[in-house]
Amino acid sequence: MAVFALAFIAHAYETAFAVRAPHLADSAQGNLRTKTFDYTRTEKVARVATAMMILGFILLFAGVIARGVSAGRVPWGNMYEFSITGALAFTTAYLGALRKYDLRWLGLFVSISVLLTLGTAVTVLYVPSAPLVPALKSAWLVIHVSTAIISGGIFLLANIIAGAFLFLDSMEKKGERAPWAKRLPSLDVLDQLSYRLVAFVFPLWTFSVIAGAIWAESAWGRYWGWDPKETWAFITWVAYAAYLHARVTVGWRGRRAAWLCIFAGSTFLFNYVYVNVWGTGKHTYSGL
Amino acid sequence: MKETVPEIGAVGLLRFVWRQLTSMRTALVLLMMLGVAAIPGSFIPQRTQNPVAVSDVFINSPTKALWYQRFSLFDVYASPWFSAIYILLFISLIGCVLPRAFEHYKASRALPPVTPKNLSRMEFHSEWKGDGDELEIARQWFKKNRFRVRELDGSISAEKGFTRETGNLFFHLALVLVLIGVSLGSLFGMRGDAIVNVGERFINTPTTYDSLSFGKLFNEKTLPPFSIEVDKFVGKYDPVTNAPLDYTMWVTVKSEPDATPEKKVVKVNSPLTFGSTRVYLQANGYSPIVTVRDPVGNVGYQGPVPFLPQDSNLSSTGAIKVPDITPQLGFVGSFFPTIGRANGGGGISVFPEALDPRLFLAAWTGDLGLDNGRPQSVYRINTDVMKQIGLKSLSPGETYTFEEGSITFETYVPWVNLQVVRDPGKSYALVGGIVAILGLLASLFTRRRRIWVSVSKKKVEVAGLAKNAAPGLELEMAQLAKALGRAE
Numbered sequence: 001m002a003v004f005a006l007a008f009i010a011h012a013y014e015t016a017f018a019v020r021a022p023h024l025a026d027s028a029q030g031n032l033r034t035k036t037f038d039y040t041r042t043e044k045v046a047r048v049a050t051a052m053m054i055l056g057f058i059l060l061f062a063g064v065i066a067r068g069v070s071a072g073r074v075p076w077g078n079m080y081e082f083s084i085t086g087a088l089a090f091t092t093a094y095l096g097a098l099r100k101y102d103l104r105w106l107g108l109f110v111s112i113s114v115l116l117t118l119g120t121a122v123t124v125l126y127v128p129s130a131p132l133v134p135a136l137k138s139a140w141l142v143i144h145v146s147t148a149i150i151s152g153g154i155f156l157l158a159n160i161i162a163g164a165f166l167f168l169d170s171m172e173k174k175g176e177r178a179p180w181a182k183r184l185p186s187l188d189v190l191d192q193l194s195y196r197l198v199a200f201v202f203p204l205w206t207f208s209v210i211a212g213a214i215w216a217e218s219a220w221g222r223y224w225g226w227d228p229k230e231t232w233a234f235i236t237w238v239a240y241a242a243y244l245h246a247r248v249t250v251g252w253r254g255r256r257a258a259w260l261c262i263f264a265g266s267t268f269l270f271n272y273v274y275v276n277v278w279g280t281g282k283h284t285y286s287g288l
Numbered sequence: 289m290k291e292t293v294p295e296i297g298a299v300g301l302l303r304f305v306w307r308q309l310t311s312m313r314t315a316l317v318l319l320m321m322l323g324v325a326a327i328p329g330s331f332i333p334q335r336t337q338n339p340v341a342v343s344d345v346f347i348n349s350p351t352k353a354l355w356y357q358r359f360s361l362f363d364v365y366a367s368p369w370f371s372a373i374y375i376l377l378f379i380s381l382i383g384c385v386l387p388r389a390f391e392h393y394k395a396s397r398a399l400p401p402v403t404p405k406n407l408s409r410m411e412f413h414s415e416w417k418g419d420g421d422e423l424e425i426a427r428q429w430f431k432k433n434r435f436r437v438r439e440l441d442g443s444i445s446a447e448k449g450f451t452r453e454t455g456n457l458f459f460h461l462a463l464v465l466v467l468i469g470v471s472l473g474s475l476f477g478m479r480g481d482a483i484v485n486v487g488e489r490f491i492n493t494p495t496t497y498d499s500l501s502f503g504k505l506f507n508e509k510t511l512p513p514f515s516i517e518v519d520k521f522v523g524k525y526d527p528v529t530n531a532p533l534d535y536t537m538w539v540t541v542k543s544e545p546d547a548t549p550e551k552k553v554v555k556v557n558s559p560l561t562f563g564s565t566r567v568y569l570q571a572n573g574y575s576p577i578v579t580v581r582d583p584v585g586n587v588g589y590q591g592p593v594p595f596l597p598q599d600s601n602l603s604s605t606g607a608i609k610v611p612d613i614t615p616q617l618g619f620v621g622s623f624f625p626t627i628g629r630a631n632g633g634g635g636i637s638v639f640p641e642a643l644d645p646r647l648f649l650a651a652w653t654g655d656l657g658l659d660n661g662r663p664q665s666v667y668r669i670n671t672d673v674m675k676q677i678g679l680k681s682l683s684p685g686e687t688y689t690f691e692e693g694s695i696t697f698e699t700y701v702p703w704v705n706l707q708v709v710r711d712p713g714k715s716y717a718l719v720g721g722i723v724a725i726l727g728l729l730a731s732l733f734t735r736r737r738r739i740w741v742s743v744s745k746k747k748v749e750v751a752g753l754a755k756n757a758a759p760g761l762e763l764e765m766a767q768l769a770k771a772l773g774r775a776e
Contacts, residue, residue, distance in 0.1 A: 134535050134556040203728045210721040219557050221479075221568040221709045223717065224470070225337060226365045228330040238323035242316055249312045267323075275330070 049107055050098070056114075057091045064088050076145040077136060079276050083121035086272075087114045089153030097157065101193065102185075109160050140215035147208035151201050152268055155240075158197035159265035162258040165190040169255060191254060194261055195247055202240055209233050232271035239264035309376065310383030318377040325373055329364035332356060336363070378467055385460045392453050399438040400447040403740045407751035410740075412765055414774070418748035422772045426741040429771050435739070443742035449755070455730025458723055465720030472713030477503045478511070479710075485575050485592045485703045489517040492708065506710070514562050515542045517549075521702045523572055525640050530601060532640070537569050537704055564712045571705035573597045573604050576623050576647050579696045580610045588613040588693065594703045595623045596667055603637040607669045608649075609656050613693055616656045618669045622648040623700070635681070647697045651677040651690060737761050739768065748772060 064084055068075040075081040094110045097103050169187055171177055177184075185193075212233070217223040224230060243260045246252040252260070308314055333341035342362050346353040360367030407413055426444055430437050435446035480500035484490045492515065494500055494508045502508065520538040525531065537554040543562055554560055560567040575592035582588055588610045595606030608619040627646040628638035635648050654674030657664065664670065680688040682697040736755040741748070750769055754761040 134532055137534070137555075138557040140557075199732050203725055203732060206721075206728060207725050210718075210725065213721070214718070215557075217714065218559060221559070221566070221570065221707045222711070223714055226326075226329055226334060227337065231326050231330040235323045235326050238319055238326070242319045242323070245312070245316055245319065250316060 053091065053107060053111065054095065056111075057088070057095060060084070060088050060091060060118075074142050074145075076141060076149070078125075080121050080125040082145075082149065082272075082276075083117055083125055085149050086152055087117040087121070089149045090114060090117075090156060093150075093153040093157045097197070106157075106160065106164070109164070110157075113156070113160070135219045138215055138219065140211060140218075144208060144211040144215055147204055147211060151205040151208055152272065154197050154201040155205075155236075155265050155268050158194040158201075159262055161190055161194040161197070162261040162265075165194065165258045166255060166262075169258075187254070191257065194258065198240060198243060198261065198264075202244060205237065205240065209237060228275045229271065232267060232275055236264060236267045236271060239267050306383065309380050312384070315377065315380045315384060318373060318380060322373050322377060325370050326364070328361055332361050332364070334362060334364065336366075374467075378464060381460055382464065385457055388453070389457045389461075392450075392457060396450050396454075400436055400445045400738065402438070403440055403443040403445045403742055404751075407740055407742055407749045410751035410753055412752040412754075412762055413749070414751075414765070414769060415747045415749045416769075416774050417746070418743060418773065420743070420745075422741065422748045423743045425772055426743075426768070429768055430739075442744060443740060445738070445740050447736075447738045449734050449736030451730045452734040452736045453731070455727040455732075455734065457727070459727030459731060462720045462723035462727055466717045466724065467720075469713040469715070469717030469720055472716060473503070473711040474713075475503045475505045477709070477711045477713070478506050480708045481570070482706050482708070483573075483594045483703050484516070484518050484706055485594065486518050486521050486701045489515055490706055491515045497708075512562050512565055513544055514565075515545070516560070516567065516706065517541075518704060519551075521572060521704050523640065523702070527639075530639060535569060535572060564714075565708060565710040568707040568709065569704055570707040571597070573602060573703055573705075574623055574625060574642065574645075574700050575703045576606075576621070576700045577698045578608060578619075578647075579698055580608070580613070580617060580619075580693060581696075582613045582693045583691070588617070592701050592703075593621075595621065599637070600640065601625070601637040602640040603635070606667050607665075608695075609658065609666075609669065611656055611658050615653050615692065616658075617693060618652040618654075618656050618671070618674060619695060620650045620652070620669055620671070624648070642700060645684060645700055647682045649680050649682065649688060649695065651680070651688070651692075651695070653677055653692050735760060737764075739765065741768075741772070748774070 064075055064081075067081060067084065071077065071081075076085060090110065091114055094103065094106065164184070165187060168177065168181060168184060168190070171181060172187065184190075212230070213223040216225070216230075239260070243257065243264050246260060247257055333345065335342050345356065345362075356362055360369070364370055404410075408415070423442075423444060427437065427439070430444065430446045433448070435448045436450070438445045478501065480497040482490055482497045490496055492511050492513060494511065500508075517540040518537060519540055521536070523535050524533040526533055535556055539552050539554060539560070540549045541552055541560060542549050552560060554567070554569050556569055559569070573595060575594045577592045578589070579587060580589040589608070589612065593606055593608050595604035597604045602625050604623045606621055606623070608621060610617040610619075622635055624635045624637040624646045625642040626637055626639035626644050628636050635646060652669065652671050652674040654671075657670055657673070677690050677692060682688055682695075684697055684699050687694055687696040737752060738755075739750065739752045739761075741750050743749075750765055750772070752761050752765045
């Protein structure tokens with residue numbers, strides 16, 4: 001049973017990889033074609049790419065579910081599981097945002113990051129599925145970890161958009177945008193979009209931290225103990241709070257805001273990678 | 289030449305400082321400083337979480353430790369500089385939020401502003417020729433969409449989105465409540481640990497604790513008089529990975545000495561609760577039960593001795609002190625719940641459950657040093673002035689006999705570490721947290737905007753103004769215009 005589930009997961013990833021690879025090629029080709037303004041063909045390619053993204057999403061979703069079934073619990077017990085779920089959340093955030101905004105230009109970045117995350121997950125972080133240690137056995141696992149992962153996915157999406165803003169901004173400062181970049185949205189749109197993503201997910205992140213505190217109170221006897229993970233969650237929270245204030249009340253826009261957004265996002269990434277793998281403290285569930 | 293500085297006086301200076309402190313820019317800088325100031329505590333070991341690592345720094349690099357100590361880097365989150373930042377931040381926050389709350393209260397009772405004369409200057413504006421009943425329709429539309437309305441001669445001024453500022457203010461005030469909760473917890477709280485053998489009773493008095501610390505304004509007389517008898521403890525482990533699967537403790541509790549006893553089950557995620565005091569199952573280990581006799585056969589000591597776990601397979605070390613036999617006897621011991629052979633020849637535990645327990649003992653004779661009044665650890669023996677008798681490995685039921693007496697390894701019991709925590713501030717912090725989220729949602733997802741409808745014989749005019757560049761007003765105005773009968 002477990003072996004079957006594992007085989008299935010491996011297969012799901014293989015397919016996900018295979019599915020994403022042509023997507024990369026397609027986007028690249030699509031971008032080249034813009035030179036000739038062959039929009040109909042680009043459009044077709046882009047549609048195929050999106051369809052593959054959705055297929056990848058479904059397979060990844062099935063893979064995460066299968067992992068959960070094989071472990072007999074929610075698949076959020078170690079770093080491998082966090083990573084595959086994080087990749088899923090990230091893909092979901094992209095596809096969700098795609099329904100509302102034309103973000104297909106982002107697909108390239110999204111698929112590369114998902115590919116890298118999954119690659120690291122299967123090669124470096126992989127551990128066989130196993131039951132949870134007693135402290136993790138709580139309904140709060142589902143609430144705390146799922147909200148943290150969703151927040152992370154959206155923070156990173158906002159980060160990539162802020163990065164694209166900086167890149168395109170410096171390109172425009174030097175002169176005109178390169179032909180392939182003309183298709184991308186205007187700087188204003190990017191600026192607004194990354195802000196809106198952060199504003200949308202900041203309450204969720206706050207909730208995730210508070211849910212973690214409630215859980216810590218029942219498992220470890222205190223709701224806040226400046227454990228490295230908690231400290232960095234706090235730093236991320238403060239950084240995004242500063243970002244929101246800087247935008248709403250002080251009126252930061254453009255480059256400065258984008259840098260602050262990227263800084264805040266990197267505190268989140270740092271927390272995820274550094275504290276999980278090399279850090280000490282009570283949040284060392286990476287299984288490595 | 290003397291420089292001339294305008295005289296502002298003490299009050300003026302105070303006002304200047306206050307204005308600087310409560311300005312948004314200062315608040316933002318303080319907020320970022322708070323984030324940066326929190327960083328060192330995640331790299332340097334902190335006394336409250338990892339006292340062993342702190343003393344390691346003192347042993348390995350004393351100079352570094354001394355400098356860390358000088359800048360409170362082992363207690364970052366209680367340090368003067370960290371406190372200074374957050375206290376200033378909260379003063380700044382209160383100084384910013386209270387006047388705004390007052391203003392907001394006034395504004396929320398006032399009517400929306402009078403319709404401006406020239407509506408075409410507004411951000412969004414449209415006009416068309418109407419048929420005269422638009423004002424009545426607009427009134428109903430505003431009512432249906434819950435706008436605050438001011439009716440004027442020939443026009444309506446409407447406003448919506450006060451929840452934004454309300455939520456914003458509640459969010460910030462809720463943060464103050466969280467801070468109050470945290471400080472109440474540290475002033476009136478207490479935290480203590482006690483190791484209790486299965487079968488023994490824990491009574492909540494200061495002497496039964498192994499370690500105990502009080503908040504500044506809490507004293508030991510106010511400990512609630514409960515008692516806990518540990519009936520049974522079971523730790524389950526994964527046979528493949530040795531990782532713990534489940535810890536369960538069965539207890540009989542009395543909330544007061546005269547209360548009727550109650551049976552309860554405690555797990556890692558479900559502590560016992562006595563009012564604002566909670567009791568957590570925090571760690572566990574084994575206590576070998578031994579009987580020590582003198583050469584004649586008189587019992588010098590009998591009972592369980594808690595040993596401290598050293599690794600995840602519960603290899604444990606401890607000490608057995610027998611001052612009542614002359615000369616005094618001491619045993620430095622290691623307990624292995626499931627014995628395996630280490631490469632070096634010493635013992636090692638290969639599984640945390642007691643499948644094949646073994647007790648390794650080094651027996652010593654001489655002065656234990658208990659009589660000079662200096663406190664010493666119950667888990668260690670200072671053998672400087674003692675003489676070693678010998679080494680022995682015992683299985684349950686076996687006896688080690690030597691010239692000065694004998695020791696029998698009868699059996700073993702598990703012990704549990706009860707962590708008793710009183711935190712009267714946590715409910716405030718929780719309420720603060722919940723209000724903060726609700727306020728945040730209200731402030732981030734409400735859009736404040738004004739819409740004016742003006743009807744004259746010549747034309748109908750609709751104009752709108754969105755504060756904070758909030759999106760969506762254009763769409764809303766299109767709906768209004770449609771409701772008013774504007775041709776597409």
